Amino acid sequence: MSTLLEVDGVSVSFDGFRAINNLSIQIGEPELRAVIGPNGAGKTTFMDIITGKTKPDSGRVTWGDRNISLLGMSESEIAMEGIGRKFQKPTVFEDQTVRENLAMALRNPRGPFAVLFYKKTLEGAARIEEIAEEIGLSDSLTRKSGELSHGQKQWLEIGMLLAQDPRLLLVDEPAAGMTTAERELTTDLLKRAAKTRAVVVVEHDMEFVRRLDCKVTVLHEGSVLAEGSLDHVTADKTVIDVYLGRA
Numbered sequence: 001m002s003t004l005l006e007v008d009g010v011s012v013s014f015d016g017f018r019a020i021n022n023l024s025i026q027i028g029e030p031e032l033r034a035v036i037g038p039n040g041a042g043k044t045t046f047m048d049i050i051t052g053k054t055k056p057d058s059g060r061v062t063w064g065d066r067n068i069s070l071l072g073m074s075e076s077e078i079a080m081e082g083i084g085r086k087f088q089k090p091t092v093f094e095d096q097t098v099r100e101n102l103a104m105a106l107r108n109p110r111g112p113f114a115v116l117f118y119k120k121t122l123e124g125a126a127r128i129e130e131i132a133e134e135i136g137l138s139d140s141l142t143r144k145s146g147e148l149s150h151g152q153k154q155w156l157e158i159g160m161l162l163a164q165d166p167r168l169l170l171v172d173e174p175a176a177g178m179t180t181a182e183r184e185l186t187t188d189l190l191k192r193a194a195k196t197r198a199v200v201v202v203e204h205d206m207e208f209v210r211r212l213d214c215k216v217t218v219l220h221e222g223s224v225l226a227e228g229s230l231d232h233v234t235a236d237k238t239v240i241d242v243y244l245g246r247a
């Protein structure tokens with residue numbers, strides 16, 4: 001596993017408040033990583049920094065085989081590099097079918113050359129079937145997306161991101177609002193997706209994180225408090241004091 005993303009000594013303040021404080025995190029390729037931590041720990045800001053929405057005051061964020069800096073790039077340039085982000089609320093086109101949503105995502109390639117190579121033919125159709133299978137919606141391709149359950153909409157949106165073939169997928173609280181069965185399918189989906197790319201999941205639900213069965217980073221006050229297996233971090237006294245003990 002080689003390093004894909006390196007956040008090194010990053011800090012950012014909002015009106016004098018240090019939301020991210022000398023944060024260093026490395027993400028490998030491929031890798032599945034869970035990021036947990038109490039409210040206000042800086043999880044969202046961490047993702048905002050990676051995607052270019054928030055620019056840090058100091059530190060480095062380097063990416064890919066050539067260690068290029070993401071800091072001078074716009075949000076769309078970063079997306080073109082292959083960083084996809086799934087926000088908490090699903091944003092699929094409800095009036096369109098599942099197939100149409102996936103087709104739109106395929107037609108909207110992230111790379112400048114993809115448009116030249118993409119053929120709107122059998123290849124596209126086969127890719128749609130493939131993604132539908134991966135997200136468990138093979139039987140729902142002709143359904144209007146608005147008719148899907150909350151969990152299915154989340155999977156569709158993950159599928160739309162997978163259509164862009166990201167190297168790093170950031171997923172914000174996927175378990176929220178899902179049934180137990182949907183959560184189980186979602187962990188399977190994320191684990192599969194992370195076999196060939198980096199997937200970073202921010203999540204509060206500990207059962208969900210346990211099922212992900214991956215390395216966990218605990219954030220607190222904008223820094224890494226602990227890192228390792230879920231068993232390792234949940235046995236850590238400071239983690240219990242500032243996070244787990246609060247529940």
Ligand SMILES: Nc1ncnc2c1ncn2[C@@H]1O[C@H](COP(=O)(O)OP(=O)(O)OP(=O)(O)O)[C@@H](O)[C@H]1O
Binds near residue numbers: 014044046
């Ligand atoms: N744009 C902003 N302006 C001012 N303060 C901000 C801004 N964005 C974040 N903060 C503050 O930075 C801290 C970290 O926020 P962040 O949303 O990253 O935490 P979080 O770990 O995602 O929390 P939650 O689990 O509640 O989503 C919080 O105290 C928040 O109020």
